Amino acid sequence: MDGSDIEIEEQVRRFGQRLRLRRTEAGLSQLALAKRAGVDLAAVSFLERAKRAPNLNTLVRVARAADVTPAMLLEDEQRPRSARRAALADDEQDPLKRFGANLRSARDTARMSQEALAHEAKLDRAAISIIERGTRAANLRTILKLARALKVPPSSLLRGIG
16 A cells, blocks of 8 residues: 555545444434435444545435535534535536536636546546546545545535535
8 A cells, every 4th residue: 555545545544434424413323314315334443443434425315314415524623514405407406417517616626627537536538537527436445546646525525516
């Protein structure tokens, strides 16, 4: 494992800690969170122990079940607990489409091509394209790699997803 993998794994570990903290703050057991999120109990346990990195769909489901935004599970600072979403256009309410738009915007701001981003993040260029179109759910490790390559906080890629 190289240094960058260690950094990503540390961020995944902190995600698990935040999920556990938010779950307990909401007064939920792992089983109750699993039921609310529509995932199995083992999945919640694996996420909290950083044995598994969720894809974007699962990240959104467990965040909503814990009554927080997905971005809050990637940030260390405290924010208001409400996970309520602002009124968005139908396709902007789709977490995959919103994430894709956020990624494209961040990439445009960084003045990077998909190829340059893929190289910097050590991902396939075709994966960047598919993620930006909102047809594939990135997993947490991919989100963290993209954010690092773009030099933005991971939570910024989840803006508007609640």
